[in-house]
Amino acid sequence: MGIPVKLPAFEGPLDLLLHLIESNKIDIYDIPIVTITDQYMEYIRAMEKKDLNIMSEFLVMAATLLEIKAKMLLPAEVDEEGEEIDPRADLVERLLEYKLYKCMAEQLKGRQDEAGRSLYREADIPKEVATYTAPVDLDELLGDLTLVRLNEVFQAILRRTEDKIDPIRSKFGAIEKEEVSLEDKMAYVEEELMRHPRTSFRGILKASGKHGKMQVIVTFLAILELMKVGKLNVKQDDTFGEIYIEAGDALGTPVASAEQEE
Numbered sequence: 001m002g003i004p005v006k007l008p009a010f011e012g013p014l015d016l017l018l019h020l021i022e023s024n025k026i027d028i029y030d031i032p033i034v035t036i037t038d039q040y041m042e043y044i045r046a047m048e049k050k051d052l053n054i055m056s057e058f059l060v061m062a063a064t065l066l067e068i069k070a071k072m073l074l075p076a077e078v079d080e081e082g083e084e085i086d087p088r089a090d091l092v093e094r095l096l097e098y099k100l101y102k103c104m105a106e107q108l109k110g111r112q113d114e115a116g117r118s119l120y121r122e123a124d125i126p127k128e129v130a131t132y133t134a135p136v137d138l139d140e141l142l143g144d145l146t147l148v149r150l151n152e153v154f155q156a157i158l159r160r161t162e163d164k165i166d167p168i169r170s171k172f173g174a175i176e177k178e179e180v181s182l183e184d185k186m187a188y189v190e191e192e193l194m195r196h197p198r199t200s201f202r203g204i205l206k207a208s209g210k211h212g213k214m215q216v217i218v219t220f221l222a223i224l225e226l227m228k229v230g231k232l233n234v235k236q237d238d239t240f241g242e243i244y245i246e247a248g249d250a251l252g253t254p255v256a257s258a259e260q261e262e
Helices: 013-023 033-046 052-073 089-116 147-163 182-195 201-208 213-228
Strands: 198-200 232-236 243-247
Touching (some): 182 213, 213 232
C-alpha cells in the first residue's frame, strides 16, 4: 500500500513553474530548461485532477516545455540582426508578467483585509448644524481683496498698535526689589558697636554705605530687636534730634575703644 502524498495546489501552470523556479533559487532569465521540465513532468504525473479542463492547461505547458527543451538541443537560430534567439524568451516574459500580476493581487488582498478591519461611523451631525448658513458670504466679502490691499490693512493695524504704546513708560527698565535681611543687619550693628561702643543711627548708616529706604527701615528694626535683648541702649536728647546708640551689657567686651560721637 502506497503512502498518500498531499501535493500543493497551484492556480495554473505558470504558478507551478514560478514555484519551481523560486524553490530551486534559479535565475528567471536563465532557466535550466531540462531540470525544470523534469520537475514539472514529475509533478504532472503525481497530480490528480478531476477537472480535465484545468488538467489540460498543465498538459499544454508540459508540451511547451518539451518543445523548448528540444529547441535547446538543436543549433541556435539567429534573427535578422545576427543575434541568437533564445527559445526560453517567450516563457520568461510570460513568467515575469504573471509574477507582476501575482504581486499586485497580493497587495490588493492585503488592502482588502485591512479595509475589513476598519469601522466607519455614520454621520450624526445635528440638522441644525447641517443646515447652518454663515451670516456673511466670505466669497462676496473677499471678492475684490488683493495682496496689496491686504498689506495696507495689516500696516494700518500695526500703526494703531504702535500708537497705543506709551513712549515714556515703555522705556522703563525692570524694577528689582532690594533684598535686605534683618538677621544680617543685626549682626552688622553688633559688629559696629563692638568697634564703636557709642555711635549714632546716622553713623551706622554712613558706615554701611547704604542709604536706601529699605536699608533705613531694616536698620531701625535691627536696633529695636537688639535693644529688646539688652545688647544696646538708645538715647535721644531732643525731639527729632540725633539718635545715639550705646553698647549694652549683653553685647560683650568691645574689641577696641573708640571715640564717642557727640
